[in-house]
Structures are given as C-alpha cells and as structure tokens.
Amino acid sequence: MAIAALLLLVIVRPRPRRWTRQQWLAAVLFGVSLAAMNGFFYAAIDRIPLGPAVAIEFLGPLVLAAVLTRRVADAIWVGVALLGMALLGVDGMIGAEPLDPLGLLFIFVAAGFWIMYIRMSARVGSLIPGHGGLSIGLLVAAVLLLPVGVPASVTVAGAPDLLLLASITAVLSSVIPYTFELAALRRLPQRVFGVLLSLEPAFATLAGWMILGQDATVLRMLAVALVIAASVGTTLGVRRDRRSDGPFTAPIPLPD
Template identity: 50%
Template sequence: MAATTDTFAAPIAAPAPTRAHLGRRTFAPEGRGLAVLLVLGSCSSFQIGAAFATRLFPSTGAGGATLLRLGLAACLMLALTRPNVRAWSREQWRAAVLLGLSLALTNGFFYAAIARIPLGVAVTVQFLGPLTLAAVLSRRVRDLGWVAIAAVGVAILGWRDGGGAAASGGRLDALGLGFALVAGLGWALYVLAGARMGKTVEGRGGLAVSLAIGALALLPFGTRGATHITERPGLVLVAMCTALMGSVVPYTLELSALRRIPRRAFGILLSLEPGIAAFAGWLLLSQRIGVVCVIAIAVVVAASVGSTATAREKEV
C-alpha cells in the first residue's frame, strides 16, 4: 500500500459510494489498468456473495444469512489481522462499535431486500443513501441535482413494463424497496463511521473487530435461523462462500485498487455496481430484467458517475 496508512472507511469527500478508503497517496500510472480489474473484481465478488446468500434464505432467513456472513468474515479477518485491541483507546472502541452497528444495519436490511426484490434493483435503490449524504455534505445545488436524477431512476423502478420489472413479472415488492432504502441509510451511516474509523485505527484490524461487533448485534435477529445450517451441512460451505465473496475478497480487492488510483476514479468505477448486480442477478439467480429496470439502473449509474466526476475533492 505504498507509504500510506491502510484504513477501512468510505470517503465522504467523493459522492460515489465506496466501501474503502486510504489516506494521502501517490499513484503509479502503470498500476491503473490493474486497479480497474481489481474494482470490477470487487464488485463482481460482492454480488456473487449476495447470490450465495440467497441460497441460504430458505433455511436461515435473511437475518440468519447476514449473521453467518458477518460472523464468518469476522473470524477470518481476526485470524488474519490479529488486532491488538488491548491497546485500543476508548475513542477507538467507540469508532469500531459505530462501524460495526452500521455494518449490521446495512447488511441486515440489504439481505432482507434481496429476499424480496431482484439483486440489481436492491443495489440501485441502496445507492441513494451515500449519494444523498455526499450531496448534503457538499451543499452544492449541482450535487443535489445528481441525487434528484438518481431518485427519478429509483422511481422508475416502480413502473411496470411488458417484460416485468420484477422477477415475478409484476410490480416490485414495496416492503423490499423499503428495506433497500433503509439499507441505503445504513450505507450512509457506514460512510461516516468508516471515515471515523480510518482516522482512529490503523490497518484492517479495525474492520475485523467491527465485523465481529456487527455479528454480535445481529445475534438476537439471526441466531435461530443461522443454527439451521447444522441440519444441512452443505449449507456450511455456502455460508463460507458468502462470507468470503461478500466481505473478505471485495474489501481486500478494493484496498488494493485504492493503492493505485485516486478516489475519484475509484468511485466512478464503483458506480457501475448496480449494473453488475443486475447482470449477476440475471446470470446467477435467473432474475429477469425488464426494459424499465434497465433504464432505471442506467439513470442511477449515470447520476453516480456524474456526481463523482464533478466532485470537489482534495485528492492527488
């Protein structure tokens, strides 16, 4: 990671939502091509993890699947990073708790959403959270305009077209859309909590601890469902794949990408995620994507790219 501090936080200076952040950096031009592949790999891995999670839903429910994902990811990350938590200050623990709770909120409601609506739709709606936060922090009319455009795209998702906006061919589940909106709120809170974590805890040990805290917060909601995997041992492998592909792999790839490209370029690449999610839902889950959904996702992606490209960012 060059001569930088390896932290885990989403940059609040860049409007496009991100799951990772580094401090001041220098970038080698020859590493940018690899960075593009790393970000695309991260987005793909995240959506593959979500697809694996849907295989758990019939047995564990969304809450159980979320608990398994965060819990197993926490165990893996703690084993890899071995953070020296005994030396942490009260401020560092507070940052870890806030990040952990935001992770629990975001992932819990996101999984509840994809249990009811297509993957691409859920990710698209969820994007409103960090985009709105960035616009509010920017306080520029132009950035509020990008959010308005994204909101129009999300509103389009409620329309019905001949091919069917939802997997069922009818209108999208209203509760599922609501869950995705709450997940977007959680993502916005995660951006703030991640930025705070990045200032107080060095290395990825903070992420490992926060994942564990998030899993603990989900125990009351997911324990009963999570224990059902003991009845079907094959689901243990699915749960491990969910944790690896949904957390460990994408976060690691993003951190590697951010060593090579500025946050602005990273944010633009990450703005493609709704489209990648829609493709993953079609390819892995046989979720139909109607014309209206394609238009809506394209509008949100364009708003996210525009928001990132026109951002005022103190970046190299």
C-alpha cells in the same frame, strides 16, 4: 458476518488493546451500522422483491451524497443517479403484487443505517490504521446478530453444502467489498463514494441478466445507463478537482 469476522481476525490480527477510547467507540458504532444495515436488508427481502428493495435501500447513500455535495455539477449527477434508482424501483414493481408495508419499513431503515455505515467507515478509516477496525466491527456485528442468527446457524452446521455457501458468501459479500470500501473512503469524499455506490445495483442488474437469465427490460437497462453516467460524471469531476487543487488528500476526519 461471524465467518467474515473470523477470517479477518485471522488475517489482520488486530491489536485493540492499544486502541484509545475514541478508536473503540468508532469501531463499535461501525459494527452497529453493519449489523443493522444487513439485518434489516435481509428482513426486508423476506417480504418484498429484491429489485425494489435494492433500489430503495440505495436512496440512503444517494441522499447522503446530495446532502454533502457543494457543487452544482455534483448535485446534477446525484439527481441522475436518483432517477436511475427510481427506474429500477418502478421496473421491479411493474406487474408485481402490492409491496408489504413492513418490508418497506425494514428497507427504509436499512437505507438509514447505510448512511451511518458510510459515515462510520470513514471515521474508522481515519482513526484506525490498516483493517483492524473493520475486523472488530464485523465481530461486533456478528455478536449483535446472534439472537436472529443462531437458529439458521444450527441448520447450516448440519449441512456442509450450506456451510460452504455461507463461507463463500461471507468472502464475496463482506470481507472483499467492506475491505475495498474502507480503502476507498480513505481516498474519496463521502459524497463521491455515495454516488459511486449506486453502481452496485447496476452491476447486480447486469449479473442477473448475464448469469441468472433474468429479464433485461428497457427500463432496467435505461436505469443502468443513468447510474453509470452519474458515476462517470462524479469521477471525472474529482479528477478535475485534483488537477486544479493539487495533490488529493483523504477526507477530513469526522467531528466527535
């Protein structure tokens, strides 16, 4: 998180001195959501397998999509995506040892903070132009994670290969995806964004099969198909809305 924050601060060069109290509050809460979402996720996968952890965590954005949806079609697609997530979870648990209760608690907390991340990302996108809000949010997250990050950073500092890996991870897991997600939330309703996020574990499953040589079971591939179908369905629904309602506008800023 610290490496990602430094990279964005150098690239974006935000000017937070000109921000209002409302903008600062949004950026800080955004950083809190980033720190908690990532921190609890890594604490969880230290105790439970990655497959079930990813499936359970994605219940957060999918539940948000279900709560925010106003159309029957959207609710159906959310249900299809939830079914896909459930199959990924079942696939990850078949033949495995019982899941650690503390690990389960951590991943459910991460799912809750994922909801906060989506809400605050939309808030930051509507209040703060450009990517200054993201860079300050990452900085806040890095500061909050310092108590648990210092021991690991000492180890990484003494190993150039680990430092390089950490830098690559910062770019691929934080700088690039959070930048694109912030841009997406300026253009998409949060309910649609929540369902489209479910493509991530589907792509993770495909990457594990193609790159890491992990097993591609029938359940896993069926889950991928269901999630892709849900994402395509919601995307087509948005396009139909745009044709019928006229020019599509950014989501309405969240109330204070």
